[in-house]
Amino acid sequence: MGEFEPKIVGFFCNWCTSSAADLAGTSRLEYPANIRPIRVPCSGTVDPVYLLRALREGADGVMIGGCHPGDCHYITGNLKARRRVKIVKTILESLGLPHERVLLAWISGAEGAKFQRVVTEFTNKLKEMGPADLSKKWQ
Amino acid sequence: MSKGAWIKTKKDPNEAAGWFLAELRRKDIVKGVMAQKEMYPGQGAWHYLLKNPEDIEKTKVFIPFMGSSGATALSKLTKDKPLKDPVAMVLRPCEVRGVVELTKYKQIQLDNVIIISFDCVGTYERTTYLNNPTYLPEDEEKLRGACKRCKRFTPNFGDITLTYLGISEGIMAIPTSEKGEEILKSLGFELVEVPAEREKKLAELQEKREKAREEQFTEFKKEYSGMEGQLKFFGKCINCKNCMENCPICFCKECFFKSPSLTWDSEVYMDMLDNKGAVRMPEDPIFFQWGRLAHITPSCIGCGLCTEACPVGIDVGLIFSYVAEHVQGAFDYEAGRSLDESPILMEFKEKELEDLAM
Numbered sequence: 205m206g207e208f209e210p211k212i213v214g215f216f217c218n219w220c221t222s223s224a225a226d227l228a229g230t231s232r233l234e235y236p237a238n239i240r241p242i243r244v245p246c247s248g249t250v251d252p253v254y255l256l257r258a259l260r261e262g263a264d265g266v267m268i269g270g271c272h273p274g275d276c277h278y279i280t281g282n283l284k285a286r287r288r289v290k291i292v293k294t295i296l297e298s299l300g301l302p303h304e305r306v307l308l309a310w311i312s313g314a315e316g317a318k319f320q321r322v323v324t325e326f327t328n329k330l331k332e333m334g335p336a337d338l339s340k341k342w343q
Numbered sequence: 344m345s346k347g348a349w350i351k352t353k354k355d356p357n358e359a360a361g362w363f364l365a366e367l368r369r370k371d372i373v374k375g376v377m378a379q380k381e382m383y384p385g386q387g388a389w390h391y392l393l394k395n396p397e398d399i400e401k402t403k404v405f406i407p408f409m410g411s412s413g414a415t416a417l418s419k420l421t422k423d424k425p426l427k428d429p430v431a432m433v434l435r436p437c438e439v440r441g442v443v444e445l446t447k448y449k450q451i452q453l454d455n456v457i458i459i460s461f462d463c464v465g466t467y468e469r470t471t472y473l474n475n476p477t478y479l480p481e482d483e484e485k486l487r488g489a490c491k492r493c494k495r496f497t498p499n500f501g502d503i504t505l506t507y508l509g510i511s512e513g514i515m516a517i518p519t520s521e522k523g524e525e526i527l528k529s530l531g532f533e534l535v536e537v538p539a540e541r542e543k544k545l546a547e548l549q550e551k552r553e554k555a556r557e558e559q560f561t562e563f564k565k566e567y568s569g570m571e572g573q574l575k576f577f578g579k580c581i582n583c584k585n586c587m588e589n590c591p592i593c594f595c596k597e598c599f600f601k602s603p604s605l606t607w608d609s610e611v612y613m614d615m616l617d618n619k620g621a622v623r624m625p626e627d628p629i630f631f632q633w634g635r636l637a638h639i640t641p642s643c644i645g646c647g648l649c650t651e652a653c654p655v656g657i658d659v660g661l662i663f664s665y666v667a668e669h670v671q672g673a674f675d676y677e678a679g680r681s682l683d684e685s686p687i688l689m690e691f692k693e694k695e696l697e698d699l700a701m
Contacts, residue, residue: 252637262618273693283691295636298669300568309701322701
């Protein structure tokens with residue numbers, strides 16, 4: 205059996221991180237194929253239950269990519285996302301569950317290189333953490 | 344030192360409170376009174392909106408029974424249209440907190456609502472109460488877990504606070520707003536010093552409650568942390584969603600957990616089977632419960648009605664109170680504390696939580 209390859213579900217804002225992912229590709233910046241991107245209209249549309257559902261269905265990590273504060277196409281969507289992520293992380297942490305498997309990143313449409321860096325770092329961290337036993341037990 | 348009206352027309356606290364409420368109606372200060380009343384002895388006391396003073400006199404304000412939330416009742420009354428005439432709402436402190444939260448979510452309109460609350464010693468579990476009905480919470484041991492760990496048993500919002508703690512006979516009605524003071528004066532009451540004994544009793548209770556709270560939370564953390572712990576905690580869940588139905592804070596008309604998003608065709612189930620090797624029926628309770636934690640804990644008021652509603656005996660309220668303390672603490676927010684604080688998911692700041700995102 206080869207090295208453990210974590211599965212990551214990414215919720216990427218249409219206006220920034222999705223473009224950044226494209227930019228990374230067209231700039232031929234290589235990043236791990238572990239990420240499964242889902243394009244959403246805004247990071248603020250991602251309800252905590254989507255993050256939880258991804259973890260339940262077997263994701264080893266979930267990531268939300270949104271615009272930098274102040275840059276949201278809908279003014280405050282990314283700030284909503286930030287509070288929601290804080291809530292989910294606090295819940296997981298208080299219940300003794302690995303909140304590190306949830307990641308929030310601000311990646312603008314111009315930051316192809318940052319996209320590459322964040323995805324690589326997150327993948328490496330999840331590799332270190334090993335497979336999430338959450339979904340195995342969580343039937 | 345606070346001042347209040349000493350109501351001694353009846354010796355028994357419930358009768359004195361009933362007399363006082365009836366007086367509000369007799370003097371035409373309100374058009375109706377909502378309070379808990381037994382329809383039939385031994386069937387529990389439910390919220391009734393009452394008109395006749397004779398009926399109002401029979402309400403049991405301090406009864407150690409809470410089957411549903413007065414906050415939900417007030418939301419039903421005023422959500423679509425504010426009250427035209429004044430109505431007195433008798434609410435427990437946790438229900439008052441619910442009213443504060445629901446008002447902020449625009450589910451209650453407070454026009455013409457007179458909130459009368461009281462120092463609440465607690466309520467018994469439903470079955471305990473129904474097996475042995477009593478009208479004052481005298482046995483600390485029988486209290487619900489939520490009441491044993493309640494640290495906000497004195498109302499911090501409303502117009503009048505009733506109390507029998509440290510009062511030798513009858514009750515005292517302490518005004519907590521200008522409107523409350525006006526009402527008491529217009530009824531012809533003279534405001535006198537509240538006996539210091541009340542403060543002493545409240546302080547004793549506070550200490551006891553905070554200790555119990557810490558003990559309960561420590562025990563919960565020890566027993567139910569991690570995935571194994573959570574499976575043990577929610578293993579019995581039948582996914583009936585009664586906890587959700589009974590929750591005063593859960594007000595959405597269209598619920599994600601009842602939406603078609605969670606009904607799948609056979610292919611999806613077979614995919615799940617492939618991925619995980621097993622699919623629980625009725626469907627996974629932990630997803631529902633954690634999802635609800637994410638939705639509700641920002642405003643959870645710790646009333647424990649979810650525990651009361653659970654048919655299989657899961658102490659849902661315990662995990663909600665425990666997680667709510669962390670979630671609300673993270674934002675320096677306390678559900679029901681003040682009408683002026685925006686709920687966690689209604690206020691967004693550009694400069695906050697700056698270490699959270701990469």
